[in-house]
Amino acid sequence: GESVGLHLPTLSVQEGDNSIINCAYSNSASDYFIWYKQESGKGPQFIIDIRSNMDKRQGQRVTVLLNKTVKHLSLQIAATQPGDSAVYFCAESRGSYIPTFGRGTSLIVHP
Amino acid sequence: KAGVTQTPRYLIKTRGQQVTLSCSPISGHRSVSWYQQTPGQGLQFLFEYFSETQRNKGNFPGRFSGRQFSNSRSEMNVSTLELGDSALYLCASSLALGTGGNTIYFGEGSWLTVV
Numbered sequence: 541g542e543s544v545g546l547h548l549p550t551l552s553v554q555e556g557d558n559s560i561i562n563c564a565y566s567n568s569a570s571d572y573f574i575w576y577k578q579e580s581g582k583g584p585q586f587i588i589d590i591r592s593n594m595d596k597r598q599g600q601r602v603t604v605l606l607n608k609t610v611k612h613l614s615l616q617i618a619a620t621q622p623g624d625s626a627v628y629f630c631a632e633s634r635g636s637y638i639p640t641f642g643r644g645t646s647l648i649v650h651p
Numbered sequence: 652k653a654g655v656t657q658t659p660r661y662l663i664k665t666r667g668q669q670v671t672l673s674c675s676p677i678s679g680h681r682s683v684s685w686y687q688q689t690p691g692q693g694l695q696f697l698f699e700y701f702s703e704t705q706r707n708k709g710n711f712p713g714r715f716s717g718r719q720f721s722n723s724r725s726e727m728n729v730s731t732l733e734l735g736d737s738a739l740y741l742c743a744s745s746l747a748l749g750t751g752g753n754t755i756y757f758g759e760g761s762w763l764t765v766v
Binding site for chain 2: 571572574576582583584585586589591629631635636638639641642643644
């Protein structure tokens with residue numbers, strides 16, 4: 541998986557499979573986390589967020605898991621579709637401090 | 652509700668020229684931040700404005716500047732352009748400074764090519 545500050549280039553999955561994208565964050569004081577999807581030529585699009593008082597949050601086909609003990613965040617995409625192909629990156633933040641963004645993971649969905 | 656709007660979307664400039672990029676945040680958002688995105692460096696923070704004041708600044712040279720207007724709209728300027736300034740410039744808006752526990756929303760970006 542990716543680490544904020546490090547780069548994991550590519551994750552390839554078959555259409556219909558579940559995808560898991562990981563993110564290791566560095567600041568144990570971070571209390572708010574966001575996942576973004578960035579398609580080629582477009583700006584990052586908000587997917588889902590989670591606060592540090594939660595360990596799981598679900599959206600439409602996506603789930604974010606937060607493990608504060610090991611400072612790990614993951615994004616699970618159910619029944620991955622070709623339209624999910626994009627770069628996914630996480631962000632960690634704390635209060636009014638500037639958020640820190642990961643480099644991103646490129647998800648490639650094969651039909 | 653309109654999202655973050657950036658103009659222009661694409662532009663080509665010559666070395667030594669200057670460029671101004673514009674950003675209109677989501678209605679009600681008072682924080683506007685700017686990022687430079689390149690394939691090798693990822694998202695690099697430029698600066699953040701809140702209530703017309705620059706609140707945070709990244710590690711970029713003084714050629715990069717910005718401002719925010721009373722309606723929260725923001726502009727960034729790059730003077731004496733260099734080839735290395737070629738990048739996607741992203742504007743993001745939020746209700747509060749940093750995230751303050753609120754989501755940051757990005758615009759589609761302005762693609763700058765310096766030749």
